Amino acid sequence: MTSLLTLPSTFSRLNLVPKSLIIIPFAFKSLNLLKSHKQQRARSLNSPRLSSLNSLTTHFSTSRSSVSPKPFHDDLVVLGIETSCDDTAAAVVRGNGEILSQVVSSQADLLARYGGVAPKMAEEAHSQVIDQVVQEALDKAGLTGRDLSAVAVTIGPGLSLCLRVGVQKARRVAGSFNLPIISVHHMEAHALVARLIEKELQFPFMALLISGGHNLLVLAHDLGQYTQLGTTIDDAIGEAFDKTAKWLGLDMRKSGGPAVEQLAREGDAESVRFSTPMKQHKDCNFSYAGLKTQVRLAIASRNIDAKVPISCASRQDRSSRADIAASFQRVAVLHLEERCERAIKWALKIEPSIKHLVVSGGVASNQYVRARLDQIVKKYSLQLVCPPPKLCTDNGVMIAWTGIENFRVGRYDPPPPANDPEDFMYDLRPRWPLGEEYAAGRSEARSLRRARVHPSLTSLVQASLQQQ
Ligand code: KG4
Numbered sequence: 001m002t003s004l005l006t007l008p009s010t011f012s013r014l015n016l017v018p019k020s021l022i023i024i025p026f027a028f029k030s031l032n033l034l035k036s037h038k039q040q041r042a043r044s045l046n047s048p049r050l051s052s053l054n055s056l057t058t059h060f061s062t063s064r065s066s067v068s069p070k071p072f073h074d075d076l077v078v079l080g081i082e083t084s085c086d087d088t089a090a091a092v093v094r095g096n097g098e099i100l101s102q103v104v105s106s107q108a109d110l111l112a113r114y115g116g117v118a119p120k121m122a123e124e125a126h127s128q129v130i131d132q133v134v135q136e137a138l139d140k141a142g143l144t145g146r147d148l149s150a151v152a153v154t155i156g157p158g159l160s161l162c163l164r165v166g167v168q169k170a171r172r173v174a175g176s177f178n179l180p181i182i183s184v185h186h187m188e189a190h191a192l193v194a195r196l197i198e199k200e201l202q203f204p205f206m207a208l209l210i211s212g213g214h215n216l217l218v219l220a221h222d223l224g225q226y227t228q229l230g231t232t233i234d235d236a237i238g239e240a241f242d243k244t245a246k247w248l249g250l251d252m253r254k255s256g257g258p259a260v261e262q263l264a265r266e267g268d269a270e271s272v273r274f275s276t277p278m279k280q281h282k283d284c285n286f287s288y289a290g291l292k293t294q295v296r297l298a299i300a301s302r303n304i305d306a307k308v309p310i311s312c313a314s315r316q317d318r319s320s321r322a323d324i325a326a327s328f329q330r331v332a333v334l335h336l337e338e339r340c341e342r343a344i345k346w347a348l349k350i351e352p353s354i355k356h357l358v359v360s361g362g363v364a365s366n367q368y369v370r371a372r373l374d375q376i377v378k379k380y381s382l383q384l385v386c387p388p389p390k391l392c393t394d395n396g397v398m399i400a401w402t403g404i405e406n407f408r409v410g411r412y413d414p415p416p417p418a419n420d421p422e423d424f425m426y427d428l429r430p431r432w433p434l435g436e437e438y439a440a441g442r443s444e445a446r447s448l449r450r451a452r453v454h455p456s457l458t459s460l461v462q463a464s465l466q467q468q
């Protein structure tokens with residue numbers, strides 16, 4: 001057994017680090033560490049000089065031969081790796097939120113060719129560039145693996161073939177440099193990256209996470225603790241943007257969303273009367289499959305030929321496509337507005353102290369989305385927090401930052417071996433809810449997808465807390 005023990009920070013602070021140390025599995029270890037988080041929190045409340053619970057924690061670095069004092073959190077340096085869908089991304093972030101580097105290799109060409117993500121091809125594309133992307137992230141930061149404090153990696157939700165590439169790489173880097181490893185929930189990362197850019201953003205807050213595969217409305221009570229207020233019962237809004245772009249013959253090389261947003265600026269948003277989804281359901285869930293069908297039918301009825309690229313379309317054809325783009329965008333976003341407004345009312349009942357709505361995920365880079373949601377939050381005296389577009393779409397910074405947030409409270413695993421055995425079973429969670437559904441808002445409209453789902457991140461964290 002490798003000689004290493006990750007100690008609860010309260011224990012470490014007393015400098016009682018034993019000479020021979022043992023690896024403890026994550027589930028067990030996190031019990032101790034979560035406890036220390038609670039203790040830190042209690043202490044920070046009692047200590048007026050230390051306003052942040054994080055400022056109390058001390059860590060010890062994990063070197064094989066010796067255990068030296070870990071830097072304070074500002075000096076943490078975490079490598080984040082993201083491969084859950086079609087972007088291969090890596091970044092290096094410091095504990096104080098300073099972004100030392102960020103690299104994204106996009107599979108936009110594949111996306112443009114196939115009009116969607118083909119898992120096997122996406123996996124190959126990740127495998128081809130992952131080493132280069134991680135190396136570039138380290139080089140741009142002017143660091144080597146030896147300078148890192150930990151490696152964070154997305155383990156779900158996402159495409160398992162793709163997740164595996166990132167997890168394998170993360171374990172190789174962590175194993176080679178004897179670094180702790182932090183398993184990250186992709187959607188938690190989309191939400192938490194807002195705390196990197198908006199230092200005022202404290203728990204509890206609300207988050208609307210809108211991307212190609214997800215439409216989530218959550219109430220973030222604390223790190224790792226979320227109530228799901230709404231989700232999609234079929235497609236996510238980003239998928240609807242992508243298909244609309246494809247059917248309108250738009251240039252998909254930067255993904256469909258930006259192309260629709262750009263064309264929509266030329267169109268009349270009132271010209272095509274699409275109906276708003278789920279009007280009769282008084283909950284906070286979403287549905288975009290029906291709107292997609294409405295768009296497809298509108299395109300067919302106007303004889304728009306997707307094989308004719310928009311750049312070659314006649315003036316009238318272009319104008320007709322722009323009207324569809326604008327009308328689609330208006331209704332797609334109106335659906336978000338309606339659900340967000342109801343969710344804000346629910347959230348204010350559960351957590352009256354919330355002050356922020358975070359909007360993140362690829363679709364949050366859309367300026368029309370931001371402007372419309374800003375109007376909604378203002379009605380409730382809340383503040384909208386949208387990360388800059390580069391941090392809204394999939395990126396390594398959000399993974400590194402979520403790694404930092406979890407590392408601070410002790411939620412990490414000890415360094416893996418330098419080489420995993422060939423038949424090693426990776427912990428990948430392709431379908432992994434962030435939180436439990438808000439009971440009072442449970443919908444009759446259910447998702448038809450019934451594939452195996454992992455227990456939510458929140459339920460795992462709560463189970464750990466209860467066992468203390
Ligand atoms: O978060 P993300 O990068 O990846 C997923 O986790 O899915 O989101 C990608 C999605 C794509 O569907 C893309 O079309 C959409 O975000 N997107 C946009 C915009 N930029 C990206 N949708 C609408 N407007 C945009 N400006």
Ligand code: ZN
Nearest residue numbers: 211361362394
């Ligand atoms: Zn994403």
